[in-house]
Amino acid sequence: MGTHVIKMPDIGEGIAEVELSQWHVKVGDLVVEDQVLADVMTDKAMVDIPSPVHGKVIALGGQPGEVMAVGSVLISIEVEGAGNLKESATPAPVKEAPAAPKAEAVVESKPAAAAAPRPAPVCQGPMVAREADERPLASPAVRKHALDLGIQLRLVRGSGPAGRVLHEDLEAYLAQGQSNASTPVAAAYAQRNDEEQIQVIGMRRKIAQRMQDATQRAAHFSYVEEIDVTAIEELRAHLNEKHGASRGKLTLLPFLVRALVVALRDFPQMNARYDDEAQVITRLGAVHVGVATQSDVGLMVPVVRHAEARSLWDSAAEIARLANAARNGKASRDELSGSTITLTSLGALGGIVSTPVLNLPEVAIVGVNKIVERPMVVKGQVVIRKMMNLSSSFDHRVVDGMDAALFIQAIRGLLEQPATLFVE
Structure with a gap:
């Protein structure tokens, strides 16, 4: 040996x-x-x-x-x-x-190569003999589910790879009557004195460092503008009805990317990187749009390269491809770096206003809030319109407030009059 x-x-x-x-x-x-x-x-x-x-x-x-x-x-x-x-x-x-945030010191284990199919959950006894400080393998979702049910994970036998505790194992444990709380409702009112320490390592540490660095180094300021997106939503619905089956469905994101590209022609200072050590601003002709993507493992920002050369459907396909790669852990370092301006959105959870943190060394980030229907006065008449806020942040060391406002208002004009997105 x-x-x-x-x-x-x-x-x-x-x-x-x-x-x-x-x-x-x-x-x-x-x-x-x-x-x-x-x-x-x-x-x-x-x-x-x-x-x-x-x-x-x-x-x-x-x-x-x-x-x-x-x-x-x-x-x-x-x-x-x-x-x-x-x-x-x-x-x-x-x-x-991809740089996947791992907020917990122990996360899901990967099975060995040529792993066998996952066994069906079987509770092989009333409880598992683990030490009080031993941390069983389980995903964050399973841990939250166990907390909601009032179950101590160390008492649950895991049927997943390497003994990982699954949702099915929690259900099997409850079925055997081993939970201290007989129902989820009772568990919600039970006293709790448990504590959990989570080691900040891996990508979670990198994110913390980058966010702290960004807020300490850049002179952040935010600007919020309200946009009537009724017309652009009508156009999107029309294009999807006519071409969706053959070209794919369009979300609002490719329209926002197009609006960025067009607006940046008049505001090139937004499509820039600032090296504060060398005191050099680099303005770029290429528009590489970072699109913040939420996944089960955390926030990632894959990059749509050369957005200035892409059609709506080309942008839509690339956004979908990158988002899928990021969520499945297949995105490369090159696909997760090199952006010149970032577009961030929480979709339906976008709230009314947000204050995005810059992705240094970029100098601008455009934040998208959710679309809501509201009564608005149009030509003296009260009508229902689809409204959306853009909550964007800028580096005041590089971008003046007036320029930031005019830039976002230019995007607003493009989205409210969508034909202008395609007029050269």
């Missing part, structure tokens, strides 16, 4: 240190070639580290949240034969996943 040592790989881009975000194995586990061993975090993305060998894990080189130098020992695996104890043939990362 020998030992195969895997070292922290060189991810590239001149990175000297990488954060260990999550282990997918523990000491004593048997692993197979290409099985994901750990996730490591760079400034831009989460990277999976695979095993190049079959063997047994005998040592782990760090803890989640630890920043490790490139070339330091990541994991040791006992293998048949001599191994490579003197020098590791460090595997190249096989998959770049």
Whole structure:
């Protein structure tokens, strides 16, 4: 028997240190070639580290949240034969996943390569003997469900991969009458004294650092403008009815992207990056629109590149492709970086007003609030119109307040008179 040592790989881009975000194995586990061993975090993305060998894990080189130098020992695996104890043939990362926020120190484990089908949930006994401080594997949704039901997760037997607790396991536990609260209604009024500490590591740490850095370095100011989107919504409905089956359905987002592109022709200072260390503003001709996308693992911002050269349907298809890639963990670092201006929306949850935080080094971010029907006075008559606010933020070091207001009002004019979006 020998030992195969895997070292922290060189991810590239001149990175000297990488954060260990999550282990997918523990000491004593048997692993197979290409099985994901750990996730490591760079400034831009989460990277999976695979095993190049079959063997047994005998040592782990760090803890989640630890920043490790490139070339330091990541994991040791006992293998048949001599191994490579003197020098590791460090595997190249096989998959770049998007920078997924992981607010909890322990999250869903990934099954080994060629994993078996997930077993049906079976509660094999009244409770599981776990230590009081032992944290069972479960998704954030399952944890919230357990809290709502008044169930202590450490008492529930998990039927998922690596013993992960599933929603079905909670239901099986309740069916056996082991919950302290017989019904969800009773649980809602039960006294609680539990506490939970959540380690801020991985992408959640990166997000916290970036947001703090953005608010400390940039001179934020916000501007809110009300827009009548009745006409653009009528146009969208008409285009979907006529071309939706052959070209795909249009949401409001590609129209907003088009409005940005057209408005930026007169306000190029908004499509810029500011290097505050070098005191240099770089205005860009290319419009690379970052579109904030909510997923189960958190907020991601894939980038629609060269929006200035895309039609409505081309933009719609690219937005859909990128959103799907981000939500499924398939977006690359290049697809999640390089934006020149950002468009952010909470959709139906958009509220009335928001104050978006700039995505440095960009100098503008356009926030979309929800569409609501309201009575409005039009030509002396009270009529029902579809109204929407744009709540946008700017870097006052680069953008003057008057220019910001005129820029958003230009977008307003384009959306309220949608024909002007396509008049050259």
